[in-house]
Amino acid sequence: MTENREYDAREARKRLKQFLTGKTGERLFVQQIPHPSTPTGLCYCDNSVFRTIGMCFKAWLLETLLQLPFDGPKLWFLRRLGARIGKNVHIAAGAWIDPLYTQLLTIEDNVFIGMHTKIFMHEYRINEFRVGKITIRTGSFIGGSAIIGCGIEVGEGATVAAGTVLGCDVPPRSTIGGNPPRIIKRNERPSS
Numbered sequence: 001m002t003e004n005r006e007y008d009a010r011e012a013r014k015r016l017k018q019f020l021t022g023k024t025g026e027r028l029f030v031q032q033i034p035h036p037s038t039p040t041g042l043c044y045c046d047n048s049v050f051r052t053i054g055m056c057f058k059a060w061l062l063e064t065l066l067q068l069p070f071d072g073p074k075l076w077f078l079r080r081l082g083a084r085i086g087k088n089v090h091i092a093a094g095a096w097i098d099p100l101y102t103q104l105l106t107i108e109d110n111v112f113i114g115m116h117t118k119i120f121m122h123e124y125r126i127n128e129f130r131v132g133k134i135t136i137r138t139g140s141f142i143g144g145s146a147i148i149g150c151g152i153e154v155g156e157g158a159t160v161a162a163g164t165v166l167g168c169d170v171p172p173r174s175t176i177g178g179n180p181p182r183i184i185k186r187n188e189r190p191s192s
């Protein structure tokens with residue numbers, strides 16, 4: 001098991017709080033941690049029982065609304081949770097959006113997000129905990145079952161192919177696809 005005797009959960013939470021308030025001006029927060037199988041103090045499940053239950057309820061409600069074939073309730077709830085959602089956004093039924101750190105999600109106008117896409121604002125790695133902003137710019141198209149990792153920006157008018165595991169930014173008006181992702185086309189589509 002990986003061990004890190006230097007790990008200071010209180011200091012880590014302080015750094016995370018600063019990131020979340022926008023004071024650092026950074027897009028991605030990275031914290032070195034011991035192995036994620038041991039409590040890091042950074043996940044909602046490390047909080048009090050009541051906060052954990054509240055978080056579970058929020059996550060359940062968001063996941064339920066995201067199953068609906070119409071956008072109104074899901075976009076309303078995402079905005080209530082602090083996400084910035086533009087006009088004419090369609091999130092297809094069955095998409096999954098990370099209920100943690102919804103305030104870090106920005107979806108601009110005229111965006112389409114395909115079925116079963118997953119959008120993660122946080123992730124564990126074997127020795128890191130990451131939290132990041134996700135920005136999906138105007139007019140972009142996310143194909144079904146794509147996975148979008150934290151700290152990513154999808155450029156204006158870009159296309160993310162179905163099933164892409166997106167761990168890098170997408171230049172405007174480009175098409176990206178695959179795992180690992182590669183640029184399939186550049187400057188193909190006019191931005192709207």
Ligand SMILES: CC(C)(COP(=O)(O)OP(=O)(O)OC[C@H]1O[C@@H](n2cnc3c(N)ncnc32)[C@H](O)[C@@H]1OP(=O)(O)O)[C@@H](O)C(=O)NCCC(=O)NCCS
Nearest residue numbers: 092114115142143144159160161162163164175177178184
């Ligand atoms: C990305 C996409 C738009 C490309 O369509 P296209 O312009 O017709 O592209 P082509 O089929 O001509 O393929 C062009 C290249 O992209 C690659 N490609 C196409 N789709 C891909 C995918 N999903 N993942 C990885 N590579 C892909 C092809 O292999 C091909 O590579 P090559 O040039 O080396 O041969 C389309 O494949 C796609 O993913 N559409 C999304 C559909 C969807 O999910 N809709 C929403 C459902 S709710």
